[in-house]
Amino acid sequence: MRISFRSGLAAAALAVAAAVSAPAEAGPTLDAVRKRGEVVCGVSTGIGGFSIADSSGRWTGLTTDFCRAVSAAVLGDAAKEKFVPLSPQQRFTALQSGEIDMLTTVATWTLTRDASLGLLYAGVYFYDGQGFLVPKSLGLKSALELDGASICTATGTTSELNLADYFRANGKKFTPVVFEAQNEARAAFFSGRCQAFSADMSYLSSVRASDAPNPDEWQILPEMISKEPLGPVVARNDLDWYTAVKWVMMALIEAEEKGITAANVDQMKDSQNPEIKRLLGTAGDMGQRLGLDPAWAYRAIKRVGNYGEIFERNVGPKTSLRMQRGANALWTQGGLMYAMPTR
Amino acid sequence: MSALAISPTRLARGRHDPAFRALATQLIVLAMLAGTVAFLAMNLAGNLEARSIRTGFGFLWQAAGFEIGQSLIAYGPSASFGRALLVGLLNTLVVASLGIVLSTLAGFVVGIASLSRNPLVSPLARLYVELIRNTPLLLQLYLWYAVLTQMLPAASAAPQLLPGVYLAKSGLHFPVLQHGAWLIPAAGLAGLIAWAGHGVWARRRAAQTGAPAKLWPGLLLLLLPLVAVALERAVSASFDMPHLTRFGFSGGGMITPELTALLIGLSLYNAAFVGEILRGGILSVGRGQLEAAAALGLSRGQTLRLVVIPQAMKVAVPPLASQYLNLAKNTSLAIAIGYPDLMSIGNTIINQTGQAVEVIAILMSLYLTLSLAISTFMNWYNARVALQGAS
Numbered sequence A: 001m002r003i004s005f006r007s008g009l010a011a012a013a014l015a016v017a018a019a020v021s022a023p024a025e026a027g028p029t030l031d032a033v034r035k036r037g038e039v040v041c042g043v044s045t046g047i048g049g050f051s052i053a054d055s056s057g058r059w060t061g062l063t064t065d066f067c068r069a070v071s072a073a074v075l076g077d078a079a080k081e082k083f084v085p086l087s088p089q090q091r092f093t094a095l096q097s098g099e100i101d102m103l104t105t106v107a108t109w110t111l112t113r114d115a116s117l118g119l120l121y122a123g124v125y126f127y128d129g130q131g132f133l134v135p136k137s138l139g140l141k142s143a144l145e146l147d148g149a150s151i152c153t154a155t156g157t158t159s160e161l162n163l164a165d166y167f168r169a170n171g172k173k174f175t176p177v178v179f180e181a182q183n184e185a186r187a188a189f190f191s192g193r194c195q196a197f198s199a200d201m202s203y204l205s206s207v208r209a210s211d212a213p214n215p216d217e218w219q220i221l222p223e224m225i226s227k228e229p230l231g232p233v234v235a236r237n238d239l240d241w242y243t244a245v246k247w248v249m250m251a252l253i254e255a256e257e258k259g260i261t262a263a264n265v266d267q268m269k270d271s272q273n274p275e276i277k278r279l280l281g282t283a284g285d286m287g288q289r290l291g292l293d294p295a296w297a298y299r300a301i302k303r304v305g306n307y308g309e310i311f312e313r314n315v316g317p318k319t320s321l322r323m324q325r326g327a328n329a330l331w332t333q334g335g336l337m338y339a340m341p342t343r
Numbered sequence B: 001m002s003a004l005a006i007s008p009t010r011l012a013r014g015r016h017d018p019a020f021r022a023l024a025t026q027l028i029v030l031a032m033l034a035g036t037v038a039f040l041a042m043n044l045a046g047n048l049e050a051r052s053i054r055t056g057f058g059f060l061w062q063a064a065g066f067e068i069g070q071s072l073i074a075y076g077p078s079a080s081f082g083r084a085l086l087v088g089l090l091n092t093l094v095v096a097s098l099g100i101v102l103s104t105l106a107g108f109v110v111g112i113a114s115l116s117r118n119p120l121v122s123p124l125a126r127l128y129v130e131l132i133r134n135t136p137l138l139l140q141l142y143l144w145y146a147v148l149t150q151m152l153p154a155a156s157a158a159p160q161l162l163p164g165v166y167l168a169k170s171g172l173h174f175p176v177l178q179h180g181a182w183l184i185p186a187a188g189l190a191g192l193i194a195w196a197g198h199g200v201w202a203r204r205r206a207a208q209t210g211a212p213a214k215l216w217p218g219l220l221l222l223l224l225p226l227v228a229v230a231l232e233r234a235v236s237a238s239f240d241m242p243h244l245t246r247f248g249f250s251g252g253g254m255i256t257p258e259l260t261a262l263l264i265g266l267s268l269y270n271a272a273f274v275g276e277i278l279r280g281g282i283l284s285v286g287r288g289q290l291e292a293a294a295a296l297g298l299s300r301g302q303t304l305r306l307v308v309i310p311q312a313m314k315v316a317v318p319p320l321a322s323q324y325l326n327l328a329k330n331t332s333l334a335i336a337i338g339y340p341d342l343m344s345i346g347n348t349i350i351n352q353t354g355q356a357v358e359v360i361a362i363l364m365s366l367y368l369t370l371s372l373a374i375s376t377f378m379n380w381y382n383a384r385v386a387l388q389g390a391s
Helices: A005-020 A028-035 A062-078 A091-096 A111-116 A159-169 A182-191 A201-210 A239-255 A274-280 A297-306 A306-312 B007-016 B016-050 B081-114 B119-132 B138-151 B185-211 B218-234 B257-283 B287-295 B300-337 B342-352 B357-389
Strands: A039-044 A081-086 A119-121 A126-128 A130-135 A148-155 A174-179 A197-198 A218-220 A228-230 A233-235 B161-162 B166-168 B171-173 B243-245 B248-250 B254-255
Touching: A028 A062, A028 A239, A039 A062, A062 A297, A062 A306, A091 A119, A091 A233, A091 B218, A119 B081, A126 A201, A130 A148, A130 A159, A148 A159, A159 A174, A159 A197, A159 B342, A174 B287, A182 A197, A182 B138, A197 A201, A197 B007, A201 A218, A228 B166, A228 B243, A233 A239, A239 A274, A239 A297, A239 A306, A239 B166, A274 A297, A274 B081, A306 B007, B081 B119, B081 B257, B081 B300, B081 B342, B081 B357, B119 B257, B138 B257, B138 B300, B161 B357, B166 B248, B171 B257, B185 B218, B257 B300, B300 B357, B342 B357
Parallel strands: A039 A081, A148 A174, A148 A197
Antiparallel strands: A119 A233, A126 A228, A130 A197, A130 A218, B161 B166, B166 B171, B171 B254, B243 B248
């Protein structure tokens, strides 16, 4: 086929233009989000501190704040987001079918989910693990002292197995009382049927804050007997969207490391630190490389604060959940939160 | 033309031959059925393969890895999945068999009470039946479980009902024999044999002499070996007594509140139906029978025992059988209140292995076997009472 010089030139110009103005060639999800002017996030139906609707219907929590950060980074000042509450059985299907753009819930990152569901985990916003809730009156310091206790739990993917493994590895005995659903196990525990209730620490903290008759009478033991990393999940069909979501998480962690908060982010724009300048878009072309504009990270931080602020506001020691940073502290403070370099 | 060949006239007539048509239709339906089953099986196998989901029953011999709260046989996390299923089956059998006995006893009381002429007893029985029959069983199980776990005292404040017997949130704790425990079922069996032997002898004697057989010698024979063993054990053997530790009672035997709640719930629920079935059976006995019994000078109790109940059973047994089947299948609600029955353990195994098809096939065949065993027994019993009624 013969291509005329003029149409060839036009095509080349178009290609250059497309390469320069990145948004025009974004993936299907990112495009759809921009067109809609709204990010649709799937959230859990109600776990205090992580995603729960308050009395006025506004969603609050660590995972919903992450959704707001992504929305601010991608959509600019007119950022909007819609939260769709999903049960554990519905959540992956909703993402696969394109009903939601991103899953910001308490779904553990595992090989099976990452590799075989047509999805991608875009990072970790909470390092969780299975633990034990016990009455303070027992005076326990460690889960190893639970030798001979009855433990209420719900039948799940791995909670029973983790329990048996942990006690067997430590040469201790226990009696499981296994229920079909978490709320039945929880009710039996609070009625005094079991001495301990075993579930993910995030859930235990939430239960202690909102379901315990008096939160001060219950404690969570320090041992974590399994790894349950929770993070945002996106569909596999749009790697641009995946990369943007992944780097919003990085930016929130990086902001905490550099001491950038929602309150001081405007002053930080004048900082002479080259790393801060690149993150906030006052130098370099980091935003463009992601297919976003230069102020993407600035807006995310301005809206929800850095990772530490999100943690403290939703689940930290001063909230009703009273969680310590632990594994969720920055890597410089003995935790696992580590951002890849912004350069 | 050889004799073997089908004559052309017969072949031509074939389509209109009723016997041939009937056979052909059945063969076609059978082939279609077999084809559908084969297609479904191949489709399933293909899909499992495509998703690289493991298939086969090899997992039954692998270590289960999880703990079970109540087990009649030795079991630990290193035991196999097959053994875990066996533990669940035994737990289901415990609930089903005790539930059938208890609901029958309670149902008899309810059925007879609802026909009572006492102005208080009969409405109470009716109220019970209507209340129990018209609310969901699952709701009743939640209620009994909540009552048991909320109302009972904590282990530290548990009352001592008998020496070494405590009732607490964690269940009913009692002492068990440390060794020689096999003597108790052996004595029970010996008592049963003696009781049955005496029954045969007494019936023969009653047939010969006409004197009615007495009830108490049989009962005495039934209980004597048990009492003797219990006395002997109590003085010579040592007991494993429940004792209070930091987390409640340790040692001794225990009946969990889950089992108790499930038994109470299933028995009371089914007793309402059993009572209605018996009431129907009793009402089906003709008035003439009662008048004849009265004319013979039988007392009210004798009339009930010798005339009414045997004839009522003839009518009651078939619906009773299906009620027992319901009870056996309803034990699968156990998972809602944390009792480790077959269904609950099957669920856990599916979660661990991901082999849902195999585990559900095993569960279905086990429940089917259990139901068939119950209905075989009830058919045998039905044939027996029907024969007696006819003779």
